[in-house]
Amino acid sequence: xxxxxxxxxxxxxxxxxxxxxxLLIFLVTKALPGDVAQVLLGTDATPxxxxxxxxxxxxxxxxxxxxxxxxxxxLTGDFGHSHLSGDPVLSLLAPRIAVTLWLVGxxxxxxxLLAIPAGMIAALKRxxxxxxxxxxxxxxxxxxxxFWGGILAVVVFAVWLRWLPANGYVPLLTNPGQWALHxxxxxxxxxxxxxxxxxxxxxxAFLEVLNEDYYRxxxxxxxxxxxxxxxxxxxxxxxxxxTVVGLQLSSVLVGAIVVETVFSxxxxxxxxxxxxxxxxxxxxxxxVMFLVLAVLTISALVDFSxxxxxxxxxxxxxxxx
Amino acid sequence: MTDANSSSRVPNRLLxxxxxxxxxxxxxxxxxxxxxxxxxxxxxxSETPPEHTLSVAATLEPASLDPWHNTAASIPQVLLYNVYExxxxxxxxxxxxxxxxxxxxxxxxxxxxxxxxNPAAKxxxxxxxxxxxxxxxxxxxxxxxxxxxxxxxxxxVVASAKVVDDGQVAITLTRPSLMWxxxxxxxxxxxxxxxxxxxxxxxxxxxGPYVVKAHDKGQDIVLAKSxxxxxxPARYDDVTFRYISDPNAQNAAMLSGDLDVISNLxxxxxxxxxxDTSRFTVTKGTTNGEVVLxxxxxxxxxxxxxxxxxLTMAIDRKALMDTVWxxxxxxxxxxxxxxxxxxxxxxxxxxxxPAKAKQLLAEAGYAKGLTLRMRVPVVPYAVKSAQFVASQLxxxxxTVKVEELDFSRWLxxxxxxGDYDMTIVAHVEARxxxxxxNPNYYWHYxxxxxxxxxxxxxxxxxxxxxxKMKLAVRYLANDCAAIWLFALPNLxxxxxxxxxxxxxxxxxxFDLTTIASR
Numbered sequence: 001x002x003x004x005x006x007x008x009x010x011x012x013x014x015x016x017x018x019x020x021x022x023l024l025i026f027l028v029t030k031a032l033p034g035d036v037a038q039v040l041l042g043t044d045a046t047p048x049x050x051x052x053x054x055x056x057x058x059x060x061x062x063x064x065x066x067x068x069x070x071x072x073x074x075l076t077g078d079f080g081h082s083h084l085s086g087d088p089v090l091s092l093l094a095p096r097i098a099v100t101l102w103l104v105g106x107x108x109x110x111x112x113l114l115a116i117p118a119g120m121i122a123a124l125k126r127x128x129x130x131x132x133x134x135x136x137x138x139x140x141x142x143x144x145x146x147f148w149g150g151i152l153a154v155v156v157f158a159v160w161l162r163w164l165p166a167n168g169y170v171p172l173l174t175n176p177g178q179w180a181l182h183x184x185x186x187x188x189x190x191x192x193x194x195x196x197x198x199x200x201x202x203x204x205a206f207l208e209v210l211n212e213d214y215y216r217x218x219x220x221x222x223x224x225x226x227x228x229x230x231x232x233x234x235x236x237x238x239x240x241x242x243t244v245v246g247l248q249l250s251s252v253l254v255g256a257i258v259v260e261t262v263f264s265x266x267x268x269x270x271x272x273x274x275x276x277x278x279x280x281x282x283x284x285x286x287x288v289m290f291l292v293l294a295v296l297t298i299s300a301l302v303d304f305s306x307x308x309x310x311x312x313x314x315x316x317x318x319x320x321x
Numbered sequence: 322m323t324d325a326n327s328s329s330r331v332p333n334r335l336l337x338x339x340x341x342x343x344x345x346x347x348x349x350x351x352x353x354x355x356x357x358x359x360x361x362x363x364x365x366x367s368e369t370p371p372e373h374t375l376s377v378a379a380t381l382e383p384a385s386l387d388p389w390h391n392t393a394a395s396i397p398q399v400l401l402y403n404v405y406e407x408x409x410x411x412x413x414x415x416x417x418x419x420x421x422x423x424x425x426x427x428x429x430x431x432x433x434x435x436x437x438x439n440p441a442a443k444x445x446x447x448x449x450x451x452x453x454x455x456x457x458x459x460x461x462x463x464x465x466x467x468x469x470x471x472x473x474x475x476x477x478v479v480a481s482a483k484v485v486d487d488g489q490v491a492i493t494l495t496r497p498s499l500m501w502x503x504x505x506x507x508x509x510x511x512x513x514x515x516x517x518x519x520x521x522x523x524x525x526x527x528x529g530p531y532v533v534k535a536h537d538k539g540q541d542i543v544l545a546k547s548x549x550x551x552x553x554p555a556r557y558d559d560v561t562f563r564y565i566s567d568p569n570a571q572n573a574a575m576l577s578g579d580l581d582v583i584s585n586l587x588x589x590x591x592x593x594x595x596x597d598t599s600r601f602t603v604t605k606g607t608t609n610g611e612v613v614l615x616x617x618x619x620x621x622x623x624x625x626x627x628x629x630x631x632l633t634m635a636i637d638r639k640a641l642m643d644t645v646w647x648x649x650x651x652x653x654x655x656x657x658x659x660x661x662x663x664x665x666x667x668x669x670x671x672x673x674x675p676a677k678a679k680q681l682l683a684e685a686g687y688a689k690g691l692t693l694r695m696r697v698p699v700v701p702y703a704v705k706s707a708q709f710v711a712s713q714l715x716x717x718x719x720t721v722k723v724e725e726l727d728f729s730r731w732l733x734x735x736x737x738x739g740d741y742d743m744t745i746v747a748h749v750e751a752r753x754x755x756x757x758x759n760p761n762y763y764w765h766y767x768x769x770x771x772x773x774x775x776x777x778x779x780x781x782x783x784x785x786x787x788x789k790m791k792l793a794v795r796y797l798a799n800d801c802a803a804i805w806l807f808a809l810p811n812l813x814x815x816x817x818x819x820x821x822x823x824x825x826x827x828x829x830x831f832d833l834t835t836i837a838s839r
Contacts, residue, residue, distance in 0.1 A: 034729035038737060041470075042392035045737050046761070049470070084384040085538075086522065096539065158577035166573040168563060169540060264565045264574075266539030274539075274566075278384075279729045 007304075014300050021292040022074065026067050029281045035059060036083040036279040057083055070285065079289075080282035082275075089286035092271065097290070099169060099267035103186055103256040108249065110191025111198050118195065119202020123210065124225055126203075134199065141196020146255045150189045150262035157185055167264040186263040190255050194248060201244045205237035212236070239306065246302030250295045375560045375819070375838070377582040377831065378571045382542075382564035385522035386533065388508045389462065392469050394749060394829045397508055398584070399542055399562050401830035405527035407510030408436050408455070409502065411751070413606070413823035415660030417502060421450050421512055421528065431497040431782065432480075438488045441551045444514040444528045452490040456482045457515040459492070471750075475504040497780040499790075503752055507828055530555035530834060540564065544833075556837045568701075575601075581819055581838070584831045586812035588701065589647035595814050602817045606824030607651055607659045610749040610809035612702055614710065616802075619765045620742045622693070627685035629801035633671040634678040635717045636710055642807040645705040649810040655798035656754035658808045660827045663778075663790035667798040668805075679717045690718030693742040697723065698731040703745040706806055710745075736763045747809055751828060754794060755779075757802050766802050 037053035038045055054060050058069075073080055079089035118134050125131035144152075158166035164185050170178035206229060209215055218228035257269030264270070268287055275283035383395040388405075402410060402420075410420040422436035442450035459482040462468055468476075478501050480493045494501060504510070517526030525533045530552065534545035542562045546555040563580065565571045568587035572594055574580045585608070586592065595601040616623045616632070623629060642650050651659055654667030682688065695711065697703040704725055711721035721743070726734065735741045748756070758775045760767020774796055778789035797803070811826040821835040 032729075034727070034731075034733040036729075038733045039729050040391075042732070043736060045732070046470070047737055050733075050737060082384075086385075087538075092538065154573050154577075158579075159573055162577050164577075165579045166577040167565065167570050168574065168579065171537075261567070262570070264567070264570050266537070270539060277727060277729065 010300060010303060014296055017296050018293065021296075022071055022289060023067070025285050025288045025292070026070065029284050030063060030066075032276070032279060032281075034279055036281060039278045039280075040083065070282070074289065079286040082280050082283050084278055084280045084283075089282050092283060093268070093286060093290060095171075096266060096268045096271045096287075098171075099265055100253075100256050100260070100269070102172075102183060103190060103259060103265065103267060104249075104252050106183060106187035107190030107194055107252050107256060107259075108245070110187060111194035111248075111252075112245065114191060114195035115198035115202050118199045120206055120226075120229060122199060122203040123206035124229065126207070135203070138196045138199040138203075141193060142200075144193060144196075146189065146193050146258045147262050149193050150186065150259055153185045153189050154262070167262070169263075169265045182263075182265075186259045186265060189262075190252065190259050193255060194252055197251075198241075198244065198248065201240065202237065205240045206233055209233035209236055242302060242305055246299060246305075249298045249302075253291065253295065373558045375557045375582065375833070375836070376580050377560065377562050377584050378565050378574060378580050379562050379584050379831070380564070380566055380568070380571075380587055382539070382566075386525055386536065386542075387521040388511070389465065389472065389521070390467055390469060391522075392471065397829040398831050399544070400525065400527070400529075400533075401507065401511070401828060402529065402832045402834060403531045403544060403560075403830070404525050404529045404533060405511040405513070406442075406450075406529045407506055408438075408512065409506050409510065411503070411506045411827045413660075413825045413827060415662065415825070415827050417506060431780075432495075433491055433493045434502070435485065435489060435491045438490065439551070440488055442528055443549070443551050444516075444526065445532050445547050445549060446514050446516060446526065447549060448514060448516055449487075450512055450528050451487045452484040453487075454512055454515050455490040455492075456484055458512050461513070461515075462509075472509055475501070475509045499779050499781065499783075499786045500752060500755065507751065531560065534559070553834070555833070557833070560833055562831075575814055578816075581816050582822070582836075583814040585826070586814055589649040589810065589812060592647065592649070592812070598817065600817060602815050602819070602822075604811075604813040604815070604822045604824055605649070606811040606813075606826065608749065608809045608811045608826040609658055609660075609751045609753070609828075610747040611653060611656055611658060611753075612650075612706065612745065612747045612806040612809060613656075614706070614804035614806055615741075615744045615746065615764050616804065617739060617742050617744075617763075617765060618767075619739060620693070622685075622687065622691050623742060625685050626801060627681045628687065628691075629804075630671055631678040631681035631685065631717065632714065632719070633801050633804050634674045634681070635719070636713050636804060636806075637673040638668060638806055639673075641706060641709050641713075644709055645702060646807065646810070649812060650807040651810070653805050653808045655794045655805055656748075656757065656803075657794045660825050661752060663787045663794055665791060665794070667795065670795075670798040671801065675713075675716055682717060682719070687718075690720065692720040692722065695721045695723045695743040695745070696726055696731070696735050696741040697745045698728045698735075699725045700728070700746075702747065702809070706745050710743075739763055739765060745806070749809075749829070754797065757797055764803060768796075768800060768802070771796050771800070771802070 035054065037050045037057060037059060040053060041049055058066065070080060079093070081088050082092055118138070122131045122134040154166050157164045165182050169182050172179045209229065209232070214232050215228055218232055219225065223231070256267065257272070260267040260269035261273065268291065272284065272287045275287065379395065379398060381393070381395045383391070383393045383399070385391045386396060386400065388396040388400065406421050408420060408422040409425070410418050412418050421439060421442050423439045425434055425436045427434055436455070438450060438452065438455070444450060459479060462472060462476055478494050478496060478498050480495045482490060482492045485491050512528065514526035514528070523536065528551070530547055530550045531544035532547045533542060535543040541564060544560040546558050565574060569591070571583050571587070572591050575583050576594060592603065595603055616629060618624055638652055642648060642652065652666065652668035654670055657664045695707050697707045707723045711723050714721050735744050755775055756762050757764065757766050758772040771793060774789070774793040778786055778793050781789045811824065813822045815822055818839045819836060820839060821837050823832055823835060
């Protein structure tokens with residue numbers, strides 16, 4: 001199969017997944033009991049007032065009409081308006097995306113920076129105390145849920161030591177120093193937990209390299225284990241790492257949403273939770289749709305990145321060697 | 322207005338947050354036990370000069386800044402008395418005090434109030450708060466088809482508003498009403514700058530000591546000192562209301578030194594964390610929030626007074642408050658709170674007596690017991706109280722099926738559709754016993770005797786009003802119109818450099834005007 005055909009097929013899967021997701025998201029939000037008309041009227045509500053508002057908001061139209069008008073809007077870049085505040089959903093999403101992206105970025109890069117050296121140590125020194133320590137540390141890290149890690153970090157660094165703020169957010173442009181201070185704990189929490197998972201993959205990827213001929217050759221011509229690993233091992237280990245990081249990205253995103261809750265960060269996660277609680281359906285649908293789009297895009301990019309890293313994949317035989 | 326989280330409309334505590342909250346609560350409790358020795362008086366990471374800014378934690382963020390078209394209690398929490406001012410104001414003890422009106426008189430027939438405005442009063446725009454502005458506000462609300470129901474009902478008693486001269490306005494009612502003057506101390510009495518034509522959901526146009534500087538959605542609302550304020554100038558340049566929905570996250574931020582004030586502690590069992598008096602001050606008082614165990618009077622067994630009495634007597638309300646709310650709060654026994662002039666402790670009416678309760682149940686024809694559905698919103702006090710009540714009612718042979726609903730679902734199924742036998746929710750609006758006079762309200766109570774007593778009290782002369790209102794309040798207690806579990810406490814935690822916090826929350830406002838920093 002030619003490269004362009006493979007790209008095309010991958011793109012088809014991408015579009016079909018998005019459509020399927022949009023239908024699923026729509027149906028699930030519609031299945032939620034209670035509605036925004038009720039929330040807007042609060043305890044002032046009379047059944048007549050609720051019915052009138054429902055019709056004004058278009059919530060009484062047939063489901064198919066509602067779905068296609070929402071989908072049509074999406075295709076033209078119109079995510080609808082929040083029923084509660086009247087703001088366009090996209091204008092609500094934009095500042096939230098920035099916060100979540102910072103968090104995901106710090107979490108992902110931080111976890112890679114932590115996991116690669118840790119995994120290499122765990123592989124090279126696997127028979128000494130240093131390797132064992134890293135492996136045990138990684139096991140503990142995997143066992144700790146993200147929210148628990150976050151709470152632990154808050155209690156130690158904010159409540160006991162009072163070095164860092166416990167929660168909240170300051171935009172980068174408002175005050176870069178405060179912005180950084182407020183992202184340290186959530187960023188490290190996310191990075192730490194993800195690094196624990198990643199370390200195990202890095203370790204096993206490097207362990208494989210240690211048994212390869214090219215590694216033995218490099219060692220036999222007098223290279224140190226570290227130099228041989230860095231020179232030959234890293235690129236070979238990278239393929240399995242990219243796969244894992246790609247898979248991890250969705251879990252980093254989910255982790256970020258949990259971390260946002262623990263640290264009261266105004267990201268996508270808190271937007272989503274509040275919107276669900278208040279049945280602000282366009283906001284719920286828009287946010288989830290964006291998350292789906294992000295995850296699908298990432299997994300498509302991961303697929304494409306194999307082509308860059310592994311020359312074998314670029315041949316027309318798809319690397320089936 | 323009922324209210325779940327005692328400060329606004331929809332509680333943000335979903336399951337995921339519940340887990341987080343539980344974890345954080347445990348960790349903070351551990352931290353509280355050990356931090357006393359280590360941290361006292363230490364400096365904080367983000368310490369700014371305390372006399373210029375104030376950082377206040379609140380639970381629920383308003384989606385809009387417009388209190389005329391949005392029922393959220395979180396709007397008056399930040400805006401009332403701070404940004405918007407009213408003709409009269411309620412003080413911390415529950416008394417009516419002058420604000421924009423210096424004084425007022427009531428006509429012989431008790432129908433016409435004449436307000437004498439403070440000549441100094443002016444809006445942030447520089448325009449004077451004159452009689453024409455007051456009349457314009459009443460007309461604006463009367464002619465607004467989208468005005469929220471609460472305000473519409475409060476306004477219904479107003480027949481006319483007329484300019485007497487620039488500094489005097491005469492408001493005539495259709496019937497005498499004691500409650501109306503109280504209502505004028507809340508959103509109904511706000512005087513909005515009539516020259517303002519912008520978007521009220523994102524901007525404000527008041528006459529108060531602060532103006533809204535920024536609303537960072539999802540985070541905070543920043544108030545800035547109004548330089549042109551006509552009265553005592555604001556004590557802070559900036560006041561930030563930080564919205565942190567998780568009570569334990571609020572506690573963590575306070576313990577770490579990021580906050581100056583927790584406007585109302587949502588988890589009273591965390592009070593010991595703030596025991597270090599070298600860092601914190603805890604101000605305890607009362608609120609208008611009655612935690613009402615609502616009975617659906619359309620439910621067949623509950624239409625029977627003996628059953629209602631039996632249920633009341635089966636619940637040890639003192640033990641419930643100790644278990645559920647750490648013993649903080651007030652036992653009330655009817656729909657009045659300690660700052661109401663007509664309050665008296667009626668918690669002794671139908672006292673805890675399970676044996677008598679069982680007997681009453683048998684007399685009502687339920688000797689073999691009965692099954693009731695308790696549908697509560699997922700908020701801490703309601704969920705905990707429901708479990709406690711279910712366990713106590715089991716002792717007299719009543720099976721309670723507890724069902725927890727998120728607040729939106731509760732609003733739609735319990736509040737609007739009346740699909741329930743029992744429920745628990747806090748009613749946080751001031752002087753809200755009149756709700757029992759409305760047979761369409763979700764309790765479906767509507768006793769004509771009570772409605773009559775209530776109206777007589779509302780229309781009574783000043784010297785008789787309080788006594789008559791007491792009769793109405795007692796009637797509710799004796800008729801077991803609902804079961805009043807307790808009144809929510811006002812628990813304000815501040816850094817110990819902050820002074821002047823009002824003890825009682827007598828309105829929905831978090832009133833900044835008396836607060837200062839040392």
